Amino acid sequence: MGSGKSYWGHIWAQQKGLTFYDLDTEIENSFELPVELIFEKHGEEKFREMERYHLRKFESNKNHLIACGGGTPCFFDNLEWMKKHGKVVYLKASPEYILKRVMAETEKRPLLKKVNPSELLFFIQQKLKEREPVYLRADYILDVETLSKDSLDLP
Ligand SMILES: Nc1ncnc2c1ncn2[C@@H]1O[C@H](COP(=O)(O)OP(=O)(O)OP(=O)(O)O)[C@@H](O)[C@H]1O
Numbered sequence: 503m504g505s506g507k508s509y510w511g512h513i514w515a516q517q518k519g520l521t522f523y524d525l526d527t528e529i530e531n532s533f534e535l536p537v538e539l540i541f542e543k544h545g546e547e548k549f550r551e552m553e554r555y556h557l558r559k560f561e562s563n564k565n566h567l568i569a570c571g572g573g574t575p576c577f578f579d580n581l582e583w584m585k586k587h588g589k590v591v592y593l594k595a596s597p598e599y600i601l602k603r604v605m606a607e608t609e610k611r612p613l614l615k616k617v618n619p620s621e622l623l624f625f626i627q628q629k630l631k632e633r634e635p636v637y638l639r640a641d642y643i644l645d646v647e648t649l650s651k652d653s654l655d656l657p
């Protein structure tokens with residue numbers, strides 16, 4: 503969360519002439535609610551089911567780039583599905599970098615909303631530790647902290 507998937511995904515798709523989709527936005531549009539209210543009203547479990555469902559809408563279109571959510575690869579067999587149907591890129595960032603990006607946006611991120619600001623860095627460190635083994639199974643790993651518009655490419 504907060505590494506820049508939505509930010510870079512949009513720019514990258516534009517550069518490559520691909521259609522950009524943000525999985526969180528797809529889910530928000532279907533509920534006509536922002537992610538934080540989907541979590542609040544329907545719970546995380548329902549959100550994860552919808553995330554799984556909306557991801558699979560992209561099976562047949564090859565000409566697109568999708569920014570998934572921070573949790574997407576960690577639930578169900580989503581990562582395997584993504585790897586089977588496309589190339590998966592992990593935008594790697596340190597907890598400190600992520601903290602800087604999300605500090606002013608915790609209200610939009612239901613997992614961070616409930617965390618005491620003084621414990622935010624610890625929470626991000628723990629979340630990353632828990633999730634990174636999954637993220638590291640991506641097809642490509644890019645260091646987001648050194649990424650620039652001119653260096654956006656796969657190795
Ligand atoms: N390189 C950058 N320069 C300036 N702002 C950035 C950059 N990368 C990200 N941001 C900003 O940091 C915030 C977090 O980035 P973004 O929303 O793209 O993360 P994300 O990985 O999509 O997070 P989530 O997993 O919660 O969807 C956003 O406000 C975004 O505009």
Ligand SMILES: O=C(O)C1=C[C@@H](O)[C@@H](O)[C@H](O)C1
Nearest residue numbers: 503526537571572573611612
């Ligand atoms: O890291 C996560 O689990 C999340 C990240 C966001 O993209 C959203 O999908 C939601 O806030 C959950």
Ligand SMILES: [Mg+2]
Nearest residue numbers: 507508526569
């Ligand atoms: Mg995003």
